[in-house]
Amino acid sequence: MELRQLRYFVAIVDHGSLSRAALVLHVAQPALTQQLRQLEEELGAQLLHRSAHGMLSTDAGKIFYEHAQAILKQVADARSAVVQSTTRPSGSVSLGLPHSISGALALPLLTATRTRYPEITLQLTEEISGSLTEQLKSGRLNLAVLFDDVSAGHFSATPLVEENLMFICRSGSSFAPAAASLRLQEALASTLILPARQHGVRPLVERVAQGAGLALGTILEINSLAILRSALLADLGATLLPVAPLLADIERGAMTAWPVVDPAVTRQVTLCASRNIPLTNAAAAIGKLVREVTEDLCARGAWPGARLG
Structure with a gap:
């Protein structure tokens, strides 16, 4: 199994057709079809099927897509970690925020990131906390803001704030x-x-x-x-x-x-990272920035009902 096969497969799923994926990837469509066929033969399962709406994932394909995304992200993170400077971090960082937190934290954090780290692309994902936990475990997220009921065995957790319900x-x-x-x-x-x-x-x-x-x-x-x-x-x-x-x-x-x-009823809001997947310099910088922005919001009373944990 090759990384290019994973990239090809993800592109086909994302674009919904072989022809559109071939254009984006600058690969001839017959070569793309051949790589997909080889991948399916190696896995022993059909990953995609044609329909009136384009190429759709089979059940096996949906499972493999999640793993392929996580693998490609970790490879990109590894490459970024090697080339980026500790004094000028750059690259892409994915941060997950629960719906009930994003209203207070998302915009101040985006503004602070643009000012402090213009070479970092911050990708914010807003989901229910259960979904964020699974994405952080699989490596699709670098960081996630979660609550005190998360599994401590999978994550390293830094307390941010306490909130009263x-x-x-x-x-x-x-x-x-x-x-x-x-x-x-x-x-x-x-x-x-x-x-x-x-x-x-x-x-x-x-x-x-x-x-x-x-x-x-x-x-x-x-x-x-x-x-x-x-x-x-x-x-x-x-x-x-x-x-x-x-x-x-x-x-x-x-x-x-x-x-x-x-x-x-009080909940502890924490910043979590995987214990098994190293943070890039950019992700570590964003983690530090999340804590700084949180402290500033609490000091200014701009995060109502929250106090530093």
Whole structure:
């Protein structure tokens, strides 16, 4: 198996046809077809099939595509690590951010990267935390901002901030508490809109509830922050989240947030990297910059509800 075969295969999948991939790669289409056939013969599986919509991946092809992407990225990182200077890092760095963090961190980090490291291309991926964990394990991400429930065995983790989860609902909602704060037991008795069990704040809420001898009531599972926001505005329930991802709605009065006490629900936000895949100089520089930007945001009060961990 050769690296060029991996590049050819990824290009065919990305462009959806042999002819378009051949043009982009500057390779004759018969040669591209031959390399694909040799790759399939070596793997003993069909990776692609023709359809009315172009070349589509088989189930085996979808699996191989993920591995091929990770391998090609690690090769590019290795090449970049050898040639780049420690005083002037350059190259591409991929950083994963959960939906609930990107609103606070993404734009300040992009601005700081452009100013400090103009030769680094920062690629931001916004996903649910479960997906980011898998991408970081496979090497498709250099770094990811995750939470304190990640598997410590796979990652090296640097604490960034702590965030309190708040009880948030539409202003004037039937779910709104009467007092200035509410106990966790009261919050759990409401209809809560939360991600599925393997994602985001849900494992944290369940862990704290279990530790307090409490059980969750009615749950509406929504993994998309945009859809969760729409459900809140439609008054389908309340949620337990940090204020940052819904700050615009809270500031304009469309939503209201209440502190949760007895016990409070707090999450640790961490910057994670693989223990098995070395960071390039550029990735290490971005990791340091993430910590600096986070400290600045907290010092200026620009990351509401967060304090340095």
